[in-house]
Amino acid sequence: xxxxxxxxxxxxxxxxxxxxxxxxxxxxxxxxxxxxxxxxxxxxxxxxxxxxxxxxxxxxxxxxxxxxxxxxxxxxxxxxxxxxxxxxxxxxxxxxxxxxxxxxxxxxxxxxxxxxxxxxxxxxxxxxxxxxxxxxxxxxxxxxxxxxxxxxxxxxxxxxxxxxxxxxxxxxxxxxxxxxxxxxxxxxxxxxxxxxxxxxxxxxxxxxxxxxxxxxxxxxxxxxxxxxxxxxxxxxxxxxxxxxxxxxxxxxxxxxxxxxxxxxxxxxxxxxxxxxxxxxxxxxxxxxxxxxxxxxxxxxxxxxxxxxxxxxxxxxxxxxxxxxxxxxxxxxxxxxxxxxxxxxxxxxxxxxxxxxxxxxxxxxxxxxxxxxxxxxxxxxxxxxxxxxxxxxxxxxxxxxxxxxxxxxxxxxxxxx
Amino acid sequence: xxxxxxxxxxxxxxxxxxxxxxxxxxxxxxxxxxxxxxxxxxxxxxxxxxxxxxxxxxxxxxxxxxxxxxxxxxxxxxxxxxxxxxxxxxxxxxxxxxxxxxxxxxxxxxxxxxxxxxxxxxxxxxxxxxxxxxxxxxxxxxxxxxxxxxxxxxxxxxxxxxxxxxxxxxxxxxxxxxxxxxxxxxxxxxxxxxxxxxxxxxxxxxxxxxxxxxxxxxxxxxxxxxxxxxxxxxxxxxxxxxxxxxxxxxxxxxxxxxxxxxxxxxxxxxxxxxxxxxxxxxxxxxxxxxxxxxxxxxxxxxxxxxxxxxxxxxxxxxxxxxxxxxxxxxxxxxxxxxxxxxxxxxxxxxxxxxxxxxxxxxxxxxxxxxxxxxxxxxxxxxxxxxxxxxxxxxxxxxxxxxxxxxxxxxxxxxxxxxxxxxxxxxxxxxxxxxxx
Numbered sequence: 001x002x003x004x005x006x007x008x009x010x011x012x013x014x015x016x017x018x019x020x021x022x023x024x025x026x027x028x029x030x031x032x033x034x035x036x037x038x039x040x041x042x043x044x045x046x047x048x049x050x051x052x053x054x055x056x057x058x059x060x061x062x063x064x065x066x067x068x069x070x071x072x073x074x075x076x077x078x079x080x081x082x083x084x085x086x087x088x089x090x091x092x093x094x095x096x097x098x099x100x101x102x103x104x105x106x107x108x109x110x111x112x113x114x115x116x117x118x119x120x121x122x123x124x125x126x127x128x129x130x131x132x133x134x135x136x137x138x139x140x141x142x143x144x145x146x147x148x149x150x151x152x153x154x155x156x157x158x159x160x161x162x163x164x165x166x167x168x169x170x171x172x173x174x175x176x177x178x179x180x181x182x183x184x185x186x187x188x189x190x191x192x193x194x195x196x197x198x199x200x201x202x203x204x205x206x207x208x209x210x211x212x213x214x215x216x217x218x219x220x221x222x223x224x225x226x227x228x229x230x231x232x233x234x235x236x237x238x239x240x241x242x243x244x245x246x247x248x249x250x251x252x253x254x255x256x257x258x259x260x261x262x263x264x265x266x267x268x269x270x271x272x273x274x275x276x277x278x279x280x281x282x283x284x285x286x287x288x289x290x291x292x293x294x295x296x297x298x299x300x301x302x303x304x305x306x307x308x309x310x311x312x313x314x315x316x317x318x319x320x321x322x323x324x325x326x327x328x329x330x331x332x333x334x335x336x337x338x339x340x341x342x343x344x345x346x347x348x349x350x351x352x353x354x355x356x357x358x359x360x361x362x363x364x365x366x367x368x369x370x371x372x373x374x375x376x377x378x379x380x381x382x383x384x385x386x387x388x389x390x391x392x393x394x395x396x397x398x399x400x401x402x403x404x405x406x407x408x409x410x411x412x413x414x415x416x
Numbered sequence: 417x418x419x420x421x422x423x424x425x426x427x428x429x430x431x432x433x434x435x436x437x438x439x440x441x442x443x444x445x446x447x448x449x450x451x452x453x454x455x456x457x458x459x460x461x462x463x464x465x466x467x468x469x470x471x472x473x474x475x476x477x478x479x480x481x482x483x484x485x486x487x488x489x490x491x492x493x494x495x496x497x498x499x500x501x502x503x504x505x506x507x508x509x510x511x512x513x514x515x516x517x518x519x520x521x522x523x524x525x526x527x528x529x530x531x532x533x534x535x536x537x538x539x540x541x542x543x544x545x546x547x548x549x550x551x552x553x554x555x556x557x558x559x560x561x562x563x564x565x566x567x568x569x570x571x572x573x574x575x576x577x578x579x580x581x582x583x584x585x586x587x588x589x590x591x592x593x594x595x596x597x598x599x600x601x602x603x604x605x606x607x608x609x610x611x612x613x614x615x616x617x618x619x620x621x622x623x624x625x626x627x628x629x630x631x632x633x634x635x636x637x638x639x640x641x642x643x644x645x646x647x648x649x650x651x652x653x654x655x656x657x658x659x660x661x662x663x664x665x666x667x668x669x670x671x672x673x674x675x676x677x678x679x680x681x682x683x684x685x686x687x688x689x690x691x692x693x694x695x696x697x698x699x700x701x702x703x704x705x706x707x708x709x710x711x712x713x714x715x716x717x718x719x720x721x722x723x724x725x726x727x728x729x730x731x732x733x734x735x736x737x738x739x740x741x742x743x744x745x746x747x748x749x750x751x752x753x754x755x756x757x758x759x760x761x762x763x764x765x766x767x768x769x770x771x772x773x774x775x776x777x778x779x780x781x782x783x784x785x786x787x788x789x790x791x792x793x794x795x796x797x798x799x800x801x802x803x804x805x806x807x808x809x810x811x812x813x814x815x816x817x818x819x820x821x822x823x824x825x826x827x828x829x830x831x832x833x834x835x836x837x838x839x840x841x842x843x844x845x846x847x848x849x850x851x852x
Contacts, residue, residue, distance in 0.1 A: 018835065022743035026736055033732045040725070067520035067530045068593055105617075109650075118483055157639075158658045162651070191650040230639065256529060263520055263532045270641075271532070290802030291722055298733055301445050308438045309740040316747030364732075372721045 005337075005344045013345065019313050020349055027353030027389055030306045032360035035385030036368065037295040039377050044292040048285050050218065052101040053169075053204030055138030058092075058239045059277040061100065062251050063270075065232035068261045074229040075154040077259060082132075084258045085235055088250065090243030095132030095236045098228045099125065099208050101221075102284035104269030106208030108217065109190035113176055117188075122175045124168075124220040125207035126189070128228045134167065134202070136238045142170060144183050144200035147225040156230040162192035163224045167200035171219035189222060196224075210284035212373075232263075232270060244276055303392060310396035314342065318404040325404055326411025335405040342401035343394060350393035354386045361385065421772045425779035432748060436780065439744045443784025446737030447825045448791030452799065453723070453730040455817055459810030460620065461719045464607035468547065469709035473670050473678060475502060475685050478703035479662045479692075484647040490703050491645060491664040492716065493615040498688075499666035503539070507684045508670035509677070512539040513630050515666055516616055516642035519591040523578055533574065533591070534641065535626035536613065537633035543569070543600075545671050546612060551575075553585035553600035556629060560599075564631040568596035574625035575601045594636050596628060608810060609718045611709050615667050616642035619718045620806040640665045682706045720807065738832045745780075745836040749773055753843050760845035769841040774830055777837070781829025785822040792821055 013020050062085075069077055078096055085094045099106040106127075110120025127133070131147040144167070151165055166187055173182035186195035205221045207214055227233070239247045251274050252264050265271040268283050275283075282289075318325075325338055365377035429436045463469050477498050478490035485491065494502070499513045517537050520530040542548070543555030548569075556567045568589060575584055584598050606623035613619075628638075637655065646663040672678045682704065689702030707715055756769065793813055800808040 018746060018839070019743060022739055022746070026739045026743070029732065029736045029739065033729060033736070037729060065520075065532070158652050158655045160650070160652070191646070191648055193651050260529055263530050265532055286804050287720075287722055290804075291726070293802055294726055295729065298449060298729055301449075302733055302736060305442045305445065305737060305740055308442070309743055312435055312438055312744045313747055316751065319751070368725070372725060 005341055006348070009341065009345045009348060013348070016317065019317065023310060023313055023346075023349050024353040024356065026306055026309055027350055027393065028357035028360055030302055031354055031357030031385050031389050032364050034299050034302060034388065035361050035381045036364050036377060037299050038384065039365075039381045040374075041292045041295045041299075042381070043374070044288040044295075047210070047212070047215075047288050048292070050206065050210075051204065052206040052281075053139050053202065054101060054206075054277075056277045056281065058241055058244050059137070060237040060239060060244060060248055060251065061103075061272065061275050061277065061280060062235045062237065062255070063232050063265060063272040063275075064235065064255060065263045065265075066261065067263060071156065071229055072154065075227060078227060078233065081235065081255060081258060084254060085237060085251070088247060088254060090239050090247045092238045092240050093132055093136050094238070095130050095134075095136040096227065096233050097127055097129040097133045097236055098231045098233050099127035099129075100133075100137070100234060100236060101206040101208065102210055102280050103208045103234070103272060104280075104284060108214075111172075111176060111190075111222070112188045113186065115188050115193055115195070122172060122220055123217050124172055124189075124222050125214075125217065127205075127208070127221060127223050128226040128231075128233075129223045130227060131225070133236060134200075134223065136236045137205070138238070139205050140203040141167075141200050142203045143181070144198070146200060147223075151225045152227060153225065154227040154229055157228055158230075160190065160192075160226075162189065162194040163196050163226060165199040165225055166196045167202060167223040168198055169202050169205050169219055169221045171204070172221065173198070173201050175220065187222075189224075210288070232265075234272065248274055248276060303388070306389075307392050307396040310346065310393060311400060314346065314397050314400040315403070318342070318400045318407075321404075322407055322411050325407040326409055326413075329407060329409040330412040338405040338407070339401050342397055342404055346393045346397040346401075347390070350390050353393075354389055357389070358382060358386070418775065421775040422779060424772060425776035428748075428752075428776055429779060429783070432751075435744060435748055436783075439741055439748075439780050440783045440787055442737040442740045442744075443781060443825050443829055444787030444791055446734040447785060447788035447821055447828070448795060449730040450727075450734045450824070451788065451792045451817060451821045452795040452811070453727040455796075455811040455813070456799070456803065456807060457719070457723050457727045460609060460723050460807065462608070463710060464609055464611045464713075465546065465709060468545075468671075471671055471673055472545065472709050473672055473681070473706050474712050475668055475670060475681070476705040476707070477685065477689055478700070479664070479698065480647045481698065481700045482703075485703070488703075490705055493643070493645070493664040494666045494668050495662050495664050496659045496666055498692075499668055501688065502668055502670075505684065505688070507681055508672055510541040510545045510671040512542040512545060512669050513666050514538040514542065514612065514669070515630075515633075515640045516613060516618070517628070517633055517638045518641035519638065520593075521578070521589070521591055533625040534621075535624045535628065537630040537638065538627050539630050541671075542627065542669075543602075545669065546607070548605050549603040551601045551603045552583040553598070555627075556599050561629055561631055564635050565629060566594065566596045566632055567599045567629060569600040569602055569627040570598060571602050571623055571625050572604050573623065591626070591628070592636070592638065596632075602627075609713060611713055611718075612669060613642065613667055614713060614716045614718055615665075618642075618806075620810060622806075678706060678708075722803070723807070734828075738828055741780075741829060741832045742835060745777060745833050746839065749836045749840040752840070756840055756843045757845045757847070760843065766841045770837055773837040773840050774833055777829050777833030778826055780833075781826035782822070784829060785825030788825050789818060789821050792817070 066074055082094050085091060108123055109126055110123050112120055130152050131149050134146045177185055182198050183201060185198055187198055188195055207218045207221055264273045266273040361382060368374050369376055476490040477494060478485050479495050479498055480491055503513060514536045517535050519533055521533050522528050522530050539561050540556045540558055551572055555569055560567055587598050588595050589598055609619035644663055644665040652658045672681050685704040686702045689704055692698040796811060796813050799811050
């Protein structure tokens, strides 16, 4: 039945070249954009759904920089702050660190396993943390131990003697010591001439930035037992369940009351002030989420407009051919035949459209790869796009085609 | 005649409300998506200093060597040693070094809570080179640079915050516990992208608060608040060891008035690098670059990929909307084949048909443009939720964008109407009359 209809459909289409071409072109272009946009959405969502390796609820970050203290004077001030914060009602524990997951920017260095290696084995994030940070964050230690309080050294960022101990992520451990346990082995960090010993391995901890430039090193993190005295550290506060808001409300005032010669900024990244981890995450992924929303909106509106265009043109064709439809009906064609005719017509146009669209979609994808460091469009997205547009075409044709099928055979006798 | 056809156009719009609404929506959405993304793109990809961008250059030198440089490219900033050497050589008509600094200030005197302020450590040439406009006073002199003077230039907004709307030149301000004499207050000046500091990643930040002499900032040990990028052994024991290292953190700029000057300067850079090689500091052949503002921004890829991709997708979206419009206009015009036949038979010239239908299309375009304008305005409100605030802040609906929205909608619709109009104008009157 379908096969029988193809020939007359093709013959009729030849009389509507322009309309056919326009619908086909619209379907082709829509396919090209929609499947690339879907792929962008999927990439962004994958990016967004990476885990940090920490317990993100009930976690507060408070950035603070000293305005007049420097060098050795900073250490007691930080210890006093930690004590003050720990005494706040609702606070479970507090650590201090320069760098934490998704903070926005921070410190990266190359690491090697030999002191004279020319090229680093990997580039890693460096978080300068005290002995509370690991537990406050809720990162899971899968081998070895945490730092002890007496191992934490205060120093400024220009005098970074290699630390005696390091805790690193599993991903980094497997990268630098493949097929063997990294525990107890040496690691040279940031061109240091002295080795540090890997004393602990964390299951996972995400690096300091969600930006795509750092994707390759996102899982490589080193914790160093240090307190940087010349950088703006952040207090990481683990609150009791449900107490996050209450602690966040008083954190700023409490710190200023303890010592007012400080700046608690209200920006992002290095200038981050009082931020719950939910806010940290939201700011880190703002662009990814924005892109996903924009692309989804464009896809949705595009599909609606293409569908509406098909409805419009098909309706026009139906109204143009009322008389012919009447003649066919008078000659014995069933309603079903008429419906089938228009659906077949649309299917053929859509098919030609999606075939052209596949070429365009791949072309667009290659162009994006060449200019934007993205990956090539995977086949499933193309197939989803093709199925989506073929279905859309049929659905959009249905209403006008049903109207056509209701044309009465009497029309044959009327003037056009 | 125009008014009559315009009225006919309006009447025709009302005759087929569904079809008309469809076209107007397609044009409106298409043009709005394009305009919103274009406004962001325009803001981030513009030339921040068009009148001088071809005279301002940033010299780059490879102090890292083939093993550690950026895939053959020298690092994007200079080490302190090389930066100071270029300043001393004084081979350009104007030149400055700069780096980002962050200090604390007490806005309400010593009993208030301190706040942070962001600025740059620069040389006196910075102000005339980059044409910084002044509200009060001026920049400082080369003598102040050499004398490591404790002077400062404030931005208008920062001056307002600290001293109210007054001429503060001659007064003192305490930054990080050190006193500085105010010599100038700059008018609002925030070139976007911030080309001169594009080594750091704050190309779209708010305007900086102050500028202090580079030499003075070093004396009081204000470290860079921007990037500091190191290679090789970075096992420093002291701040001086860091200053002497190959870590790069200083942005250099030179002003060169002609192409001949630029090529002379490049030769000087090569000579300098060759000298360093002979002296044993660089173990490799000279590898230098001299990029002007536009080349530098291009090289640093300051336009975020999101902006470009969004613009492209939006333009593709607009093209599809226009293809859609061609189809719908075709349907709309050809439905009136009978009417056209009658008019032609009664003696209307073909050119009259062109006029009538193109004006009708223009009417549709205008309606689409108005909808597009409303959607663009709406989109501007929501854009802060989608892009990073620094970027979103840059997009705004100004008069030129409004005019462009309407014009694009009308012109695109009239272009889309060319083929349908041609078809309509070539309707055979005899055939239409006969079949009726």
